[in-house]
Amino acid sequence: MSNARKAARIGRRRWASRTFHSDAQTEMELTGGSTTQLEMDLGELPLPVGSSAVAVTPLIHEPQEQVDFFDLLAESPEPTPQTIFEGMEKPVFAVSFADGRTARFQHANTLLESFEAQNIHIEYQCREGYCGSCRVRLQEGDVHYTEEPMAWIDDDEILPCCCIPTSDLKLQ
Amino acid sequence: MAYTTFNRNEFDTFDQPMFFGEQVNVARYDQQKHKIFENLIEKQLSFFWRPEEVDLTNDRKDFIDLPAHEQHIFVSNLKYQTLLDSVQGRSPNVALLPVVSLPELETWIETWSFSETIHSRSYTHIVRNIVPNPAVIFDDITKNEHIVRRAETVTKYYDEFISLSTLYQQLGEGTHTINGDSVSIDLRDLKRRLYLTMVSVNVLEAIRFYVSFACSFAFAERAKMEGNAKIIKLIARDEALHLTGTQHMLQIMARGKDDPEFATIAEECREDVIAIFAEAAQQEKEWAEYLFKDGSMIGLNKEILGQYVEYITNQRIGALGFDPIFEVRSNPLPWINAWLNSDNVQVAPQEAEISSYLVGAIDSEVDTADFGDFDL
Numbered sequence: 216m217s218n219a220r221k222a223a224r225i226g227r228r229r230w231a232s233r234t235f236h237s238d239a240q241t242e243m244e245l246t247g248g249s250t251t252q253l254e255m256d257l258g259e260l261p262l263p264v265g266s267s268a269v270a271v272t273p274l275i276h277e278p279q280e281q282v283d284f285f286d287l288l289a290e291s292p293e294p295t296p297q298t299i300f301e302g303m304e305k306p307v308f309a310v311s312f313a314d315g316r317t318a319r320f321q322h323a324n325t326l327l328e329s330f331e332a333q334n335i336h337i338e339y340q341c342r343e344g345y346c347g348s349c350r351v352r353l354q355e356g357d358v359h360y361t362e363e364p365m366a367w368i369d370d371d372e373i374l375p376c377c378c379i380p381t382s383d384l385k386l387q
Numbered sequence: 388m389a390y391t392t393f394n395r396n397e398f399d400t401f402d403q404p405m406f407f408g409e410q411v412n413v414a415r416y417d418q419q420k421h422k423i424f425e426n427l428i429e430k431q432l433s434f435f436w437r438p439e440e441v442d443l444t445n446d447r448k449d450f451i452d453l454p455a456h457e458q459h460i461f462v463s464n465l466k467y468q469t470l471l472d473s474v475q476g477r478s479p480n481v482a483l484l485p486v487v488s489l490p491e492l493e494t495w496i497e498t499w500s501f502s503e504t505i506h507s508r509s510y511t512h513i514v515r516n517i518v519p520n521p522a523v524i525f526d527d528i529t530k531n532e533h534i535v536r537r538a539e540t541v542t543k544y545y546d547e548f549i550s551l552s553t554l555y556q557q558l559g560e561g562t563h564t565i566n567g568d569s570v571s572i573d574l575r576d577l578k579r580r581l582y583l584t585m586v587s588v589n590v591l592e593a594i595r596f597y598v599s600f601a602c603s604f605a606f607a608e609r610a611k612m613e614g615n616a617k618i619i620k621l622i623a624r625d626e627a628l629h630l631t632g633t634q635h636m637l638q639i640m641a642r643g644k645d646d647p648e649f650a651t652i653a654e655e656c657r658e659d660v661i662a663i664f665a666e667a668a669q670q671e672k673e674w675a676e677y678l679f680k681d682g683s684m685i686g687l688n689k690e691i692l693g694q695y696v697e698y699i700t701n702q703r704i705g706a707l708g709f710d711p712i713f714e715v716r717s718n719p720l721p722w723i724n725a726w727l728n729s730d731n732v733q734v735a736p737q738e739a740e741i742s743s744y745l746v747g748a749i750d751s752e753v754d755t756a757d758f759g760d761f762d763l
């Protein structure tokens with residue numbers, strides 16, 4: 216079993232022990248009698264604000280009906296980043312600015328976020344396409360809007376806060 | 388010609404321009420010539436907030452502890468914003484509704500102006516919290532020469548347009564003798580005045596508020612007047628939408644997209660537009676000087692605020708298709724962007740900065756780091 220699989224299993228047990236903290240009997244059944252699980256403390260969980268340990272709702276309500284996805288997966292090859300993306304082209308696009316700066320767009324929610332992660336500063340305000348602060352001129356390439364842009368932009372301008380590239384881009 | 392509250396004529400809404408066409412009749416939104424105004428209405432409604440939801444009890448203590456020159460900065464900005472929103476809470480309705488010809492635009496104007504009344508009410512909420520007698524602040528707005536001087540430029544385009552447009556509705560085009568004076572009314576001249584009024588409104592919402600916004604956020608950067616900053620964030624979010632609204636109207640006009648006459652008017656008015664922006668920038672810089680007359684505040688002085696005014700002026704005039712009018716190329720106060728972003732605006736008294744508490748707001752940007760050791 217790969218380390219990732221082990222971590223996943225351990226994590227799952229830890230989660231179960233947390234959710235059943237107030238019911239030791241169920242906890243024993245679920246984890247095959249291991250009492251060490253009970254050492255897990257609710258304090259480790261990032262509880263939603265306003266809730267308390269007493270008010271925690273068990274996320275797994277009926278352990279006997281649980282389908283163990285990890286057992287179902289046992290016969291198939293271990294998932295790796297390669298198999299996950301097999302057959303899919305990774306969306307990586309090169310972005311270049313007229314002043315010589317370059318960036319790569321890859322797996323970001325928006326073009327703006329991608330720039331920020333690569334230390335390229337773009338003005339912003341709303342980050343939702345209605346204020347126009349992030350407006351930049353598109354010289355070459357195409358983008359797809361993830362939400363309808365409301366700010367007024369010229370035909371050759373884009374709002375990086377609410378779009379992703381669908382090709383390599385040249386920006387001004 | 389006289390204004391009617393329900394036009395009986397039959398006409399195709401798609402043949403109507405934004406202004407000075409048929410007066411509107413049925414408030415219907417199934418046929419929209421410019422869908423953007425419907426989008427703006429929906430967005431504005433989703434922004435709805437009430438000033439009373441923002442707790443200002445800490446601001447009272449903060450205000451008492453501020454040195455006198457910082458109290459002056461705070462109170463002066465509040466007075467100026469009160470003036471601006473007093474104007475904006477009524478003028479779009481009074482000036483534009485009698486001449487509007489599209490139902491979705493009519494409703495956007497009403498929705499826009501209504502949101503300004505929320506801003507005005509929030510100032511009373513703030514003032515009540517910081518001084519025992521609000522009248523000392525509000526009564527000064529019509530007396531203070533620095534505010535009155537700016538009120539003059541803010542309102543003159545509105546007032547002149549309203550006065551002539553009222554005569555046009557009653558008497559139509561032509562030369563009329565009114566109380567012994569000869570007044571000539573010309574539709575093209577009215578359209579020109581409407582265009583410049585819209586530019587002046589754009590300047591009001593896009594530039595004039597920002598000196599004040601910057602000061603509010605500079606206080607909050609030092610953990611002072613944080614309740615006020617929350618209110619200002621909500622106001623800034625609304626204002627960003629309003630300025631998008633006027634930018635759309637101005638661009639639809641300038642491109643002759645529904646009334647070709649406006650395209651030639653916009654072309655003729657280019658110098659006037661630049662002058663309106665330049666005058667506003669100059670007045671805002673003078674305002675910064677007045678604010679800091681007894682001393683600057685931490686993080687801001689009149690030079691950097693002046694550069695910020697120039698920067699924002701370039702941005703706004705650029706959005707209307709003009710070249711920048713100032714040298715400054717980058718934002719001298721980049722930290723303001725985070726404050727101007729409304730993502731973590733939070734009005735209810737729950738734990739601060741958890742945007743998922745916002746009614747109707749869903750934070751879709753979940754990062755795996757958010758879960759920490761929360762394995763599954």
Ligand code: FES
Nearest residue numbers: 342344347349376
């Ligand atoms: S940040 Fe407001 S439109 Fe992009």
Ligand SMILES: [Fe+2]
Nearest residue numbers: 472475503506
């Ligand atoms: Fe306002």
Ligand SMILES: [Fe+2]
Nearest residue numbers: 475592626629
């Ligand atoms: Fe406004």
